[in-house]
Amino acid sequence: MDHPALHNKPLACALAAHRFGLGQARCADVGDDAVAWLLAQLGPADAPVGGALASSAQGVRQYAEFIRLQQLERRVASAATASAAATGAAMGAAPTPMQAAAAAAAAAASAPPKAVSTVAESAYGSGLRNTVVADQRSRLITATLSQRPLVERLQLFWSNHFTVSLTKPAVRGLVGAFEREALRPHLHTTFETLLKASVRHAAMLRYLDNDNSAGPESALVKRLARRPAGAEQRPATITGLNENLAREVLELHTLGVSGGGAAYGGWGGYTQADVTALAAVLTGWRVPARMLVADPRIDQAVRFDPQWHQPGAKTVLGRSHAEGPDALDQVLHQLAQHPSTARFVSYKLVRHFVADEPAPALVAQLERTFLDTQGDLPSVVASLLKSPLAWSAQLDKLKTPEEFVISTARVLGLGESAFERAPDGGISPLGQRLHNAASPAGHSDRAEDWLGPDAVWKRVEWATRVADRVGRRTDARALAQQSLGPLLQPSTAQHLDRAADGPQALALLLMAPEFQRR
Amino acid sequence: MQARRHFLGHTLATATLLSPWGRMSVAATPPQDAASNRFVLLILRGGLCGLTLAPALSDPAFAAARGPLAQFSGEALALHQGFALNPLLPQLHRLYGQGELALLHAVGLPYRERSHFDAQQLLESGGQRPFDLNTGWLGRAVASAASNSGNRGNTSKSGSAMTAVALQTALPLVLRGADGVDSWAPSVLPEPTPDLVARLQSMYRNDPGLAQALARAKGLREDPGMAGNMAADPTLAAPPGRTAMVNLGRKAADFLQRGAQVAVLEMNGWDSHANQAQAQGATSNNLRTLDALLGALREALLPNQTWGRTVVLVATEFGREVAVNGTLGTDHGSGGAALVLGGAVNGGQVFTDWPGLAAKDRFEGRDLRTTTDLRAVIRSILGDHLRVSTAALDQLVLPGSGHLKALPLLRS
Numbered sequence: 032m033d034h035p036a037l038h039n040k041p042l043a044c045a046l047a048a049h050r051f052g053l054g055q056a057r058c059a060d061v062g063d064d065a066v067a068w069l070l071a072q073l074g075p076a077d078a079p080v081g082g083a084l085a086s087s088a089q090g091v092r093q094y095a096e097f098i099r100l101q102q103l104e105r106r107v108a109s110a111a112t113a114s115a116a117a118t119g120a121a122m123g124a125a126p127t128p129m130q131a132a133a134a135a136a137a138a139a140a141s142a143p144p145k146a147v148s149t150v151a152e153s154a155y156g157s158g159l160r161n162t163v164v165a166d167q168r169s170r171l172i173t174a175t176l177s178q179r180p181l182v183e184r185l186q187l188f189w190s191n192h193f194t195v196s197l198t199k200p201a202v203r204g205l206v207g208a209f210e211r212e213a214l215r216p217h218l219h220t221t222f223e224t225l226l227k228a229s230v231r232h233a234a235m236l237r238y239l240d241n242d243n244s245a246g247p248e249s250a251l252v253k254r255l256a257r258r259p260a261g262a263e264q265r266p267a268t269i270t271g272l273n274e275n276l277a278r279e280v281l282e283l284h285t286l287g288v289s290g291g292g293a294a295y296g297g298w299g300g301y302t303q304a305d306v307t308a309l310a311a312v313l314t315g316w317r318v319p320a321r322m323l324v325a326d327p328r329i330d331q332a333v334r335f336d337p338q339w340h341q342p343g344a345k346t347v348l349g350r351s352h353a354e355g356p357d358a359l360d361q362v363l364h365q366l367a368q369h370p371s372t373a374r375f376v377s378y379k380l381v382r383h384f385v386a387d388e389p390a391p392a393l394v395a396q397l398e399r400t401f402l403d404t405q406g407d408l409p410s411v412v413a414s415l416l417k418s419p420l421a422w423s424a425q426l427d428k429l430k431t432p433e434e435f436v437i438s439t440a441r442v443l444g445l446g447e448s449a450f451e452r453a454p455d456g457g458i459s460p461l462g463q464r465l466h467n468a469a470s471p472a473g474h475s476d477r478a479e480d481w482l483g484p485d486a487v488w489k490r491v492e493w494a495t496r497v498a499d500r501v502g503r504r505t506d507a508r509a510l511a512q513q514s515l516g517p518l519l520q521p522s523t524a525q526h527l528d529r530a531a532d533g534p535q536a537l538a539l540l541l542m543a544p545e546f547q548r549r
Numbered sequence: 550m551q552a553r554r555h556f557l558g559h560t561l562a563t564a565t566l567l568s569p570w571g572r573m574s575v576a577a578t579p580p581q582d583a584a585s586n587r588f589v590l591l592i593l594r595g596g597l598c599g600l601t602l603a604p605a606l607s608d609p610a611f612a613a614a615r616g617p618l619a620q621f622s623g624e625a626l627a628l629h630q631g632f633a634l635n636p637l638l639p640q641l642h643r644l645y646g647q648g649e650l651a652l653l654h655a656v657g658l659p660y661r662e663r664s665h666f667d668a669q670q671l672l673e674s675g676g677q678r679p680f681d682l683n684t685g686w687l688g689r690a691v692a693s694a695a696s697n698s699g700n701r702g703n704t705s706k707s708g709s710a711m712t713a714v715a716l717q718t719a720l721p722l723v724l725r726g727a728d729g730v731d732s733w734a735p736s737v738l739p740e741p742t743p744d745l746v747a748r749l750q751s752m753y754r755n756d757p758g759l760a761q762a763l764a765r766a767k768g769l770r771e772d773p774g775m776a777g778n779m780a781a782d783p784t785l786a787a788p789p790g791r792t793a794m795v796n797l798g799r800k801a802a803d804f805l806q807r808g809a810q811v812a813v814l815e816m817n818g819w820d821s822h823a824n825q826a827q828a829q830g831a832t833s834n835n836l837r838t839l840d841a842l843l844g845a846l847r848e849a850l851l852p853n854q855t856w857g858r859t860v861v862l863v864a865t866e867f868g869r870e871v872a873v874n875g876t877l878g879t880d881h882g883s884g885g886a887a888l889v890l891g892g893a894v895n896g897g898q899v900f901t902d903w904p905g906l907a908a909k910d911r912f913e914g915r916d917l918r919t920t921t922d923l924r925a926v927i928r929s930i931l932g933d934h935l936r937v938s939t940a941a942l943d944q945l946v947l948p949g950s951g952h953l954k955a956l957p958l959l960r961s
Binding site for chain 2: 198240243244245247252268269270271272273274275278282283288289290291303306429457460461462469470471472475478479480481482483484485486487488489491492493494495496499520522523526530531535538539542543544547
């Protein structure tokens with residue numbers, strides 16, 4: 032503990048509150064020992080706040096119902112445009128009163144094709160959409176109200192490391208369940224536990240296409256291939272492997288891309304053959320949607336289906352794994368304990384918390400702890416918190432839009448009210464679409480990706496709106512002193528003193544470099 | 550299909566382009582029209598499948614290798630040399646017929662791994678290995694034009710230095726490295742007062758990153774010619790569906806009509822691991838959006854004959870495997886296709902050194918082999934159209950690409 036910042040207690044507290052937390056209304060609340068305040072937070076995550084939170088099994092059912100209604104409408108709409116007789120036939124084929132009602136509603140409204148999705152949209156509105164909105168709101172409110180902001184930061188980090196995104200429709204209803212089931216219960220365990228929970232979750236299996244990946248020699252593919260060929264026989268939609276999940280597990284979740292990380296000694300170390308073999312190991316791990324719909328008592332949203340599994344042993348990274356469900360556990364163990372994983376994950380942690388270009392010495396410290404403890408996450412995080420290299424007074428990181436919005440809500444004490452008008456707290460217009468990352472690599476963790484002119488302008492607009500709402504009842508000058516402590520620059524303090532009015536002072540505080548950065 | 554033949558006629562053009570004398574004269578006295586030329590880069594993220602965009606119908610291995618993906622929603626739209634366009638691209642096919650669009654096939658980056666993120670980093674940085682460079686080739690090209698004009702730092706209105714705009718909130722890597730880059734995206738939030746912005750600028754004296762971003766954004770909004778009152782258009786705030794993308798294309802055209810020389814757009818969602826040929830699937834819908842977006846862009850650039858001075862490059866980070874995967878999609882590959890269109894384009898032709906689709910001709914037995922380096926395409930456009938000097942291209946913009954032959958992509 033020999034970094035100057037650690038000897039300056041107010042400065043250490045302010046850094047702890049912003050760099051490792053999500054902002055505090057009073058950084059004095061951190062107390063005299065910033066590191067101890069942070070270490071004491073490590074442990075199981077708190078129960079998530081919020082109502083209408085669906086389990087993954089419920090999410091799967093909601094999505095299935097939405098799709099069922101959508102397909103029903105399409106059928107009815109096409110029948111309606113063909114002839115009245117055909118419409119009658121389609122309705123006659125509907126087996127339940129609810130379907131018949133939906134069909135009638137859709138048929139009545141289906142003269143212009145634009146009205147086609149009315150019923151499915153309303154079903155989406157009542158079930159699936161509520162879940163999507165509740166998930167976003169819960170994520171933000173839980174982080175905003177938390178007394179253990181470090182744990183919530185870890186949750187934000189890991190949910191970005193193991194990205195699942197609503198950009199894939201079949202993931203709708205599952206993203207919040209993924210965070211609550213796969214991540215939050217395991218943030219204080221080992222990387223291996225977290226990895227296994229993430230890869231085998233319904234959201235991940237669907238997001239990265241494993242739900243439809245079958246062994247080319249699996250029983251299922253053989254059966255589909257035996258179907259009699261006919262003129263109207265469509266090709267079998269499932270014929271073999273989909274490598275998507277396997278590749279991203281290796282590249283993004285564990286080893287890092289081959290050839291990457293040269294400045295840190297390099298990571299990666301897998302080949303295309305390893306990708307294909309891992310994809311074969313993963314076959315069979317799926318979401319049994321039909322079973323879940325048929326029997327509402329089932330709450331396991333994932334099961335291993337041997338019909339889909341590729342027979343025979345598979346060799347991943349030089350190690351052979353026997354056919355069957357146990358191979359995935361073994362491979363994920365192998366990946367979690369791999370030195371490349373220790374290095375890559377350590378790098379990402381340091382990059383997230385401390386600097387866009389992490390100091391190799393600090394990455395090496397975490398990597399050593401990771402290897403020594405077999406990836407014990409509290410130990411790895413503790414080695415970060417205890418390193419003087421993590422406490423530079425220089426604010427290298429720009430808050431992401433989500434961190435900016437949450438820390439604003441916390442510092443202003445807005446609580447849940449901050450997320451009443453827009454379920455995503457207005458984060459999406461700032462360039463970070465919540466639960467909708469554009470790729471499996473997640474949202475960027477580098478300032479340059481958030482510092483575009485339009486992105487900064489939108490932050491100013493957002494700060495203006497918040498300031499218009501609460502600026503008149505807020506003393507921005509006092510808030511700046513309490514929340515930023517020694518981080519508050521004289522120039523910023525001067526601008527706050529000279530502000531034209533309360534709202535302007537608050538907008539200036541929210542957009543001040545020492546509030547935008549951490 | 551006649552492989553490895555199409556380039557043979559272009560030796561003379563190549564020699565002219567590489568002539569140091571010719572290039573020096575250009576650098577010394579830029580022609581009057583250089584500043585009025587326009588360039589649009591459309592990045593398709595996720596790995597566009599080149600054989601879905603432009604099937605190689607007469608390759609003997611095509612039908613067998615593609616299986617169900619050889620079926621299209623209608624008859625594929627014929628080009629030359631046995632290639633075709635996907636039937637979901639009727640406007641692009643019309644442009645090809647009018648000589649305003651060229652297809653490049655078996656084109657790719659100098660990258661043979663299959664990571665989206667590394668490949669996109671290369672596509673935008675223009676480096677030789679991922680993460681070698683942390684600025685973008687287009688940003689460096691803009692910067693080199695600014696320094697050539699002796700007008701660094703004052704880029705927005707002088708007309709002698711290049712101005713660039715990204716039609717998105719986050720600044721893409723490809724445009725990093727230049728001072729004169731704007732970004733713009735539709736907003737639903739209230740405008741801050743000019744007084745607040747002035748105070749923020751004063752407060753950002755010691756934070757160059759925030760200061761520069763704010764100054765650029767402010768400049769864009771103050772210049773009545775640039776931003777106008779488009780921010781109030783509610784349709785522009787829609788999520789990036791087809792209407793929103795078309796509107797974004799029109800907005801890009803608006804910037805270009807009003808003086809920006811370079812615009813960057815992007816479209817996500819090309820990672821077609823499943824149901825790639827499904828009529829209402831994501832890939833089919835993306836193709837329809839692509840056709841609509843580029844059609845709208847052209848239409849909005851026709852006034853003032855701006856389209857005649859425009860080149861649009863449509864590029865992706867990598868192609869996909871030739872064979873269909875287990876879910877009626879394709880997994881990550883290497884070689885793919887690119888499009889170059891615009892009134893300034895020497896179109897109506899297919900540029901390819903076709904390697905063939907038979908398994909033995911593929912890279913690692915899997916991918917369409919890359920026979921044309923995408924950087925050669927970029928060099929040709931930047932050099933011939935935006936008058937970036939060969940020295941700047943070799944050393945600054947696309948280091949390590951000096952050996953690549955230019956392609957005759959522009960009307961002479």
